Amino acid sequence: MATNLAQSQASDGSDQIASSVDSELESVVIRFAGDSGDGMQLTGTQFTHSTALMGTDLATFPDFPAEIRAPAGTTFGVSAYQINFGARKVMTAGDEPDVLVAMNPAALKVNLDALKPGGTVVVDTGSFGARNLTKAGYDENPLESGDLSPFNVIELDISKMTLESVKEFGLSNKEALRSKNMWTLGLMLWMYGRQRSSVVDWLRGKFAKRPEVADANIAALNAGHAFGETAELSGDLGQRTVGKAEVQPGVYRTITGAESLALGLVAGSKLADLNIMLGSYPITPASTLLHQLANLKQHGVVTFQAEDEIAAICAAIGASFAGSLGVTSSSGPGIALKTEAIGLAISTELPLVIVNSQRGGPSTGLPTKTEQSDLYQAVYGRNGDAPIPVIAASAPGECFFAAIEAVRIATKYMTPMILLTDGYLANAAEPWPIPDFDTLEPFPVSFVEANQEDFRAFRRDETTLGRNWAIPGTPGLEHRIGGIEKDYDSGNISYAADNHQRMTDLRAAKIEALGRDIPEQGIEQGDATGKVAVVGWGSTYGPIYRAVEMARAEGLEVSQIHVRHIWPLPSNMEELLSGFDHVMVPEMNNGQFATILRDQFLIDTFNVNQVNGQPFKVSDLVARIKELA
Amino acid sequence: MNELSPKKLTAKDFATDQEVRWCPGCGDYAILKAVQKTLADIEADPANTVFISGIGCSSRFPYYMATYGFHTIHGRAPAFATGVKLANPDLDVWLVTGDGDGLSIGGNHMLHVLRRNLDLQILLFNNEIYGLTKGQYSPTSRPGTRSPSSPTGSVESSLNPAAFALGSGARFIARTIDTDQKRMPGVLARAHAHKGASFVEIFQNCIVFNDAIFADFTDKAVAADRQIFLEHGQPVTFGKESQFGIRRTPGDLTLEVVNLEEQGLTTDDLLVHDETDHLLATMLVNVSGTEGFPVVLGVICCNPGESYDTQVSTQVEAAQEAKPNADMKELLYAGSTWEVS
Numbered sequence: 001m002a003t004n005l006a007q008s009q010a011s012d013g014s015d016q017i018a019s020s021v022d023s024e025l026e027s028v029v030i031r032f033a034g035d036s037g038d039g040m041q042l043t044g045t046q047f048t049h050s051t052a053l054m055g056t057d058l059a060t061f062p063d064f065p066a067e068i069r070a071p072a073g074t075t076f077g078v079s080a081y082q083i084n085f086g087a088r089k090v091m092t093a094g095d096e097p098d099v100l101v102a103m104n105p106a107a108l109k110v111n112l113d114a115l116k117p118g119g120t121v122v123v124d125t126g127s128f129g130a131r132n133l134t135k136a137g138y139d140e141n142p143l144e145s146g147d148l149s150p151f152n153v154i155e156l157d158i159s160k161m162t163l164e165s166v167k168e169f170g171l172s173n174k175e176a177l178r179s180k181n182m183w184t185l186g187l188m189l190w191m192y193g194r195q196r197s198s199v200v201d202w203l204r205g206k207f208a209k210r211p212e213v214a215d216a217n218i219a220a221l222n223a224g225h226a227f228g229e230t231a232e233l234s235g236d237l238g239q240r241t242v243g244k245a246e247v248q249p250g251v252y253r254t255i256t257g258a259e260s261l262a263l264g265l266v267a268g269s270k271l272a273d274l275n276i277m278l279g280s281y282p283i284t285p286a287s288t289l290l291h292q293l294a295n296l297k298q299h300g301v302v303t304f305q306a307e308d309e310i311a312a313i314c315a316a317i318g319a320s321f322a323g324s325l326g327v328t329s330s331s332g333p334g335i336a337l338k339t340e341a342i343g344l345a346i347s348t349e350l351p352l353v354i355v356n357s358q359r360g361g362p363s364t365g366l367p368t369k370t371e372q373s374d375l376y377q378a379v380y381g382r383n384g385d386a387p388i389p390v391i392a393a394s395a396p397g398e399c400f401f402a403a404i405e406a407v408r409i410a411t412k413y414m415t416p417m418i419l420l421t422d423g424y425l426a427n428a429a430e431p432w433p434i435p436d437f438d439t440l441e442p443f444p445v446s447f448v449e450a451n452q453e454d455f456r457a458f459r460r461d462e463t464t465l466g467r468n469w470a471i472p473g474t475p476g477l478e479h480r481i482g483g484i485e486k487d488y489d490s491g492n493i494s495y496a497a498d499n500h501q502r503m504t505d506l507r508a509a510k511i512e513a514l515g516r517d518i519p520e521q522g523i524e525q526g527d528a529t530g531k532v533a534v535v536g537w538g539s540t541y542g543p544i545y546r547a548v549e550m551a552r553a554e555g556l557e558v559s560q561i562h563v564r565h566i567w568p569l570p571s572n573m574e575e576l577l578s579g580f581d582h583v584m585v586p587e588m589n590n591g592q593f594a595t596i597l598r599d600q601f602l603i604d605t606f607n608v609n610q611v612n613g614q615p616f617k618v619s620d621l622v623a624r625i626k627e628l629a
Numbered sequence: 630m631n632e633l634s635p636k637k638l639t640a641k642d643f644a645t646d647q648e649v650r651w652c653p654g655c656g657d658y659a660i661l662k663a664v665q666k667t668l669a670d671i672e673a674d675p676a677n678t679v680f681i682s683g684i685g686c687s688s689r690f691p692y693y694m695a696t697y698g699f700h701t702i703h704g705r706a707p708a709f710a711t712g713v714k715l716a717n718p719d720l721d722v723w724l725v726t727g728d729g730d731g732l733s734i735g736g737n738h739m740l741h742v743l744r745r746n747l748d749l750q751i752l753l754f755n756n757e758i759y760g761l762t763k764g765q766y767s768p769t770s771r772p773g774t775r776s777p778s779s780p781t782g783s784v785e786s787s788l789n790p791a792a793f794a795l796g797s798g799a800r801f802i803a804r805t806i807d808t809d810q811k812r813m814p815g816v817l818a819r820a821h822a823h824k825g826a827s828f829v830e831i832f833q834n835c836i837v838f839n840d841a842i843f844a845d846f847t848d849k850a851v852a853a854d855r856q857i858f859l860e861h862g863q864p865v866t867f868g869k870e871s872q873f874g875i876r877r878t879p880g881d882l883t884l885e886v887v888n889l890e891e892q893g894l895t896t897d898d899l900l901v902h903d904e905t906d907h908l909l910a911t912m913l914v915n916v917s918g919t920e921g922f923p924v925v926l927g928v929i930c931c932n933p934g935e936s937y938d939t940q941v942s943t944q945v946e947a948a949q950e951a952k953p954n955a956d957m958k959e960l961l962y963a964g965s966t967w968e969v970s
Contacts, residue, residue, distance in 0.1 A: 053967050198965060253966045267957055277716050279708075297948035298955035302715050302941060307741040311708035314701065314738075318681070318712025321699055322720065326712065344702050434966065437957040450676075472697035472713070472720050475676040480645075480691050482700025492647065493692065 025242050027086025029094030030188065033111045034103030035072050036065055036079040039181040044081025045429065046185055046202060050194040051085045052254040052431045057245035058085035059542060061093030061615060062427045066284065066367045073135035078110045087243030091542040093428065095617040101184055103127060103158075105136035112148075120152045122187075124180065126159025156227075158183055165223030166216040175213075179220035186224025192242055196221055248433060255432040257396040257425035261355065262292035264403025266299050267437060268353075269325045271404065272411045273444040275300040277319030278327045279312035281334060284367040285423040286357040289329045309337035313354070317341060317416075320350040321481070323447060323471035325407060329355040331423075332374045333364065339382055344483045345416035346386045346507065349458065349467045352416035353406045357426045360613050369613030370424035372538050373589035378418045379567045379596065385504050387511045389417040390567040394541035396425055397432040402564065404440065411445050413514055414466035420566070422588075424615055425539045445469065451476035457491035464517070465510045515568035521576055526552060526559025529579035532628045535605075536586055537563045537593055540616055544586060547621035556629040566593070574601045582606055582628045586621060640665040643675065645695045651686060656807035656833035660754065661693055663813040664723075668696075671818050678721045681710045683730040686761050687754040687833070690725040704735025707742035710749050714938040721821075722749040728769040729759050732788055736768075743797040745937035746825045750817070753790055753828065754807075756835040757842050764838035776838075791914040791929060794828040795907075801827040802910065803928045806847055807834060812858065812927070819928050825936045846924045859913075859927035864899035867923050874899040884912050886921055904931040 030047070034040045041062055048060050061082040070077030084094035096116040102108035104127040115121065123143065133141055142148055143155060162183040166176045182203075189196055200218055207214035228239065255263075269276045278301065280290040294303045302324070306312035309330055316326030328338065335356050345352045358374045360366025378390045389409050393402035399421060406419040448455065448470035457479040458467045470477040479491060487494040488502055525548050536544045541562050548560040561576065563569070577583050577597070585594040586608040594605040608624045610616060643665040651657045668678065678696035682688035684703035691698025697720075701709045710722050724742075731739050731753050742751070758776070759765040765778040769790060773782040794802050801823040805813045813831070820827035832843045846855035853869040865875040866889075876899050878885045887894055903909055910930035917925035949955070 049965065053965060055967065055969055247969055249968075249970050251962070251966050251968050253962070253964055263960060266960065270957055275716070277712060279712060296960070297945045298952040299960065300945065300949070302945060304711065304715055304941075306708065306711075307737055310705060311711070311738055311741070314705040314708035315712035315715065317701075318699070318709035319716035320712075321709070322679075322713040322716035324712075324716035340702055341705065348699075434961050437961060471717075472679045473677055473717060478675050478696050480680075480694075480698035480700065482691070482698075483702060484700065 025086075025240055026088060027084060027090060027094075028099065028192065028240070028242055029082065029084045029097045029116075030099045030101065031080055031082040031097035031111060031114070032101045032184070033078055033080040033107035034101075034181070035106070036067065036070050036077045037072060038079070038103045039178070040064075040079045040081050040103070043181045043185045044083060046199045047188060047194070048083055048429050049202070049254055050189060050196070050198050051083065051192075052252070053198055054194060055244040055247070056085045056242055057088065057090040057247060057431060058083055058429075059090045059093045060084075060429045061424065063614075064368055071135075073104060073106055073132045075106045075110050075136055078107050080107070080111060085242060087245050089245065089247075091546045092615065092618060095619050101188065103180065103184070105132050105138055105142070108142060109136045109138065115151060117150055118152065120154065121148060122154045122156065122184070124158035124184075125155045126157045156187075161223065161227065162220050165220050169212050169216040169219070171212070171216055176216065179217050182217045182220040183224035186221040186226075187228050188224075189221075190225045190228030191239055193239060196225060247431070250433040252431045252433055254429050255397055256288075256427060256429045257393065257399045257421055258288035258292055258357075258427070260397050260399040260432065261289055261393070261403050261421065261426075262296065264400035265293070265327060265353065265407065266296055266301060267400065267440065268404040268407025269301075270299075271440060271442045271444075272325060272407055273442070274323070274325040274411070275302065276327055277316060277324040278303045278329065279306050279315035279319070280304070280329045281306050281309045281312045283309070283331045283334045285359055285426045286329050286331045286334070286355065288426055289355060289357070309334040310341060313338040313341040313352075316352055317345050317348075317350055320345075320352055321348075321472070323469075323473075325351065325353070325411070327353045327355070329357070331357050331359050331367075332361045332377065335374065335377060336381075342388065342416055343382050343384060343386050346382075346388060347483045347486075348481045349414045350416070351410035351414055351469075353403075353410050354416060354418045356418060356420050358420060358422040360611065366613050368423065370422045370539065370615065371588050371611055371613065372420075372422060372540070373592065373611065374420065375566065375589065375592035375596070378420060385507065387508055388567070389413070389415060389511065389514055390420065391417070391564050392420040392538040392566055393425060394538060394562055394564065396428050396430045399425060400435065405564075408443050409514060412443060412466060412517075413464050413510055414469060415510060420538060422539050428539075447471050448474065448477055450474050455479075456489045457481065458486065458489045460489065463513065465506060465513050511568050515571055518565045518568070518570055520572040521561060521563065521565075521570035523576075524560040524562050525549060527557075528559070528576065530559055531557040531580065532582045532584055532625060533559050533561050533577060533580040534584045534586065534621075534625065535561045535563065535577070535593075535597070537566060540586055540588065543616040543618050543621055546618045547616075547625060550618070550622050551625045551629060556625065558625055558629050563593075566596070569596075569600060577601060577603060584608060584625065584628060586610075586616060586624070588616070637672065638669050638675070640669045643668045643673075643695050645693055647692050649693055650689065652837050654836040655686070656756065656835070657687060657690070657754065659807045659810060660752070660813070660831055660833060661690065663810055664752070664817060665694070666810075667814040667817040667821070670814055671821055673721065677719065678723070679713055680723045680725060681706050681713065682725040683735055684761070685727040685730040685759075686835075687725050687727040688730060704730050704733070705738060706730070707735065707738040707747075707751075711742060711745075711747055711937075714747055714749065715941060718748070718938040718942050724749055724751045726751065726753050727760075728753065728755045728757060728767045728790065732790060732793065733768045739793075740797045743794055743799040743826050743828060746798070746800060746934055748824055748826070748936040748938050750820045750827045751829065752817075753830050754833040755790055755830050756833045756839055757787075758835050758839035760835050760838055789914060790830045791828070791917070792911075794830075795911055795914060795930070799828045800825050800930070800932045800934055801928070802830075802914070802930050803827070804830045804832070804924075804926045806832045806843070806926065808847065809926075816927060819931070823931055823933060825933055846918065855923045857923045857925050857927075859902045859925060859929060861902055861904045861928065861931070864896040864901055866896065866899065876900050884916050884922075886923075904928055906930075907932065
């Protein structure tokens with residue numbers, strides 16, 4: 001029933017609209033789900049890559065367990081990858097999948113509730129044996145019980161067909177079954193008219209040292225594709241067409257938030273004319289940035305895998321003291337450990353970029369799930385009056401520009417600063433128009449030159465209040481810095497009462513100076529005044545955008561405001577918000593940004609909060625907007 | 630005539646105008662003096678020298694050195710030093726710490742900076758007490774130490790800093806005494822000459838909270854009989870008349886003290902110190918100061934290996950040589966791209 005895929009309309013408030021009931025679809029949401037050892041993340045990323053190369057817009061949502069290899073067949077070991085792709089601008093990974101690929105009973109059990117009514121389920125019957133059914137907690141086989149009657153079920157013995165397709169390569173049964181995901185990918189690529197060539201290239205590269213494994217995987221991929229072609233199935237298993245999106249001309253690549261962040265930091269360092277020294281300790285979901293930067297030594301990037309989170313930031317601060325761009329990257333629990341050192345960087349007025357890829361908290365919380373609950377930590381979480389700039393990235397590709405802005409602020413104002421991303425942004429992929437680096441404005445740093453008369457380590461720029469930067473190795477500028485309160489411009493230890501007042505005021509004034517140097521807050525959609533402003537920050541951009549777009553299409557008086565500069569807030573923010581009857585603040589936390597807005601502007605907010613480890617559903621946001629508009 | 634050759638600096642040139650704020654009689658004054666003398670002796674360039682410290686009495690040290698300095702946070706000085714050396718491996722880094730800063734709150738960082746063999750000099754002032762927080766016992770305090778936080782005596786066994794350093798993989802370990810102005814500059818110069826992490830334990834007297842804790846081997850009356858100053862390639866002797874020595878116990882994997890005259894032995898029968906012998910260093914630091922054994926001072930081991938910062942720089946340079954034209958555009962366009970027109 002291919003038509004099912006196309007019946008859903010904008011009225012249901014989702015980000016997956018089909019324009020017609022013919023075979024050309026405007027957008028489709030597929031969720032690949034299986035055991036964490038089934039290779040679902042690879043299947044998803046390869047489908048994504050092939051889709052992007054076709055010029056189709058897309059957004060993805062990888063959702064995997066914290067365990068590397070949870071016991072096979074269990075529900076807590078299920079790993080999933082969702083992609084929404086379409087012939088128009090795709091802003092989210094989609095509320096509900098149109099198609100669920102379930103590689104075992106546990107994957108079906110965990111993901112069936114999310115499937116759109118009337119959606120399609122592709123199952124591997126070969127994995128629906130009694131043992132796996134029991135492990136998944138099924139008393140009765142769902143393929144026989146009628147549980148799946150509301151859906152369009154395609155039962156295929158993928159395990160058996162995979163084994164047949166790789167027979168000639170002489171692999172063990174266990175090894176041969178590992179190609180199941182490629183067979184499935186081949187079928188799905190056929191179903192949506194995607195190319196296999198990029199997957200073949202990728203397999204050849206990945207298994208360069210084991211060509212027989214590459215061959216087996218390619219054979220499985222081709223067999224899955226051929227099955228679709230030759231089985232002469234229609235209707236349920238027919239081929240569908242998803243058109244190309246109308247996107248801006250340019251050269252594109254796919255990019256995840258972690259990749260874009262690494263590129264942005266390198267770009268920022270080049271614009272500042274500095275080398276990067278990243279100090280980092282592995283932590284989910286932030287480690288990818290360490291991996292990315294460790295591969296960019298040719299750009300002068302030094303990475304230091306420290307013995308712990310504290311050493312990671314301290315080394316980054318040491319590097320900044322010596323004239324590099326110190327960067328440290330972690331997630332909430334690691335940032336908590338870095339807190340004392342952040343205070344030292346504030347006190348010594350050294351540039352530092354602190355990246356927090358947020359995850360569910362508190363404590364260890366939900367390491368692989370996304371959340372925005374470290375905002376209080378970023379803005380307020382230190383001893384003493386210790387203000388620090390905070391900005392937030394809103395989309396995978398946008399991490400690039402947020403990182404450049406972070407480097408600009410840190411070096412221009414001689415301050416540590418926090419860049420917030422989250423687990424969703426770090427892992428999600430999207431097609432990205434590659435920016436022209438030459439058009440970005442450089443902001444080169446200049447160190448104090450040797451042998452200055454009357455040198456003062458903390459002499460300040462009158463506008464930014466940032467101190468000058470004199471680095472070890474420069475003759476005549478020998479000086480000492482530290483975390484004890486220091487004199488306003490010499491930097492010598494000073495316990496003088498008036499001086500501490502002056503320095504505390506200075507640290508606040510620096511942030512205020514930055515407030516005059518950031519762009520005024522714009523409006524993403526809608527008018528500058530009206531009934532409802534939906535004010536968001538971070539990775540909720542996509543769902544909020546689509547929700548506001550839909551509400552506006554229904555004639556509701558709603559505008560979208562999405563904030564990158566969290567602290568200090570843009571100078572026009574108060575005036576902007578005062579133009580609306582209601583300020584709605586959706587956040588993946590318990591209301592942290594709303595607290596800041598209330599505190600700063602003495603306004604009421606309508607808070608929409610969700611902390612289930614999943615991105616907002618567009619339909620939920622539309623419903624909340626309707627309560628106000 | 631000699632405008633081009635700068636005036637040779639003296640110890641005084643390495644002192645700042647800052648008022649030194651240690652207690653009168655503190656051992657730190659003597660160490661400061663010896664370090665300033667050492668820098669003059671080795672003709673250190675103040676512009677290229679960085680002193681890094683954590684928190685504690687000893688950690689005020691950088692403020693009194695006319696070089697670059699960074700007084701950081703408690704226990705973390707090794708991590709800051711690592712960042713400094715990774716940013717600029719040409720800098721000459723000295724780390725000043727104490728038994729609390731370096732072995733308690735900062736024990737983890739000390740372990741790893743030694744294991745990685747970062748090129749720097751670590752001066753650990755061991756006074757077996759917490760000074761700046763007013764006298765609590767430290768990880769090197771002897772069991773039974775009475776202090777404000779252990780009024781009935783501490784029940785913790787004490788850490789042996791040199792043994793800790795050896796276990797962490799340190800390739801240079803030396804020991805000296807705050808008041809030993811004659812020999813300390815030489816030990817410090819040796820530490821400086823070693824490329825890699827050099828660990829120097831300095832027995833430092835805290836006159837206020839732990840006075841005379843090392844008197845059993847530092848007092849002039851007993852010093853000769855209670856100290857061994859090691860010299861590479863030389864037989865290990867001690868005593869006013871060099872009448873005592875150390876030898877490998879025949880038939881056993883231990884060391885023993887001998888009296889040459891009484892036992893009819895000559896220096897040929899004695900242990901010859903070999904700085905590159907790891908097993909020997911392990912025995913020396915473990916018998917040092919135990920019953921019947923004098924305290925072992927001087928350079929206990931020096932066994933150089935490639936330093937961490939050098940290896941990191943080598944990898945970065947190799948990557949840059951392999952891709953000399955790596956620019957931002959190449960990076961942005963890496964991987965598969967497609968054009969929309």
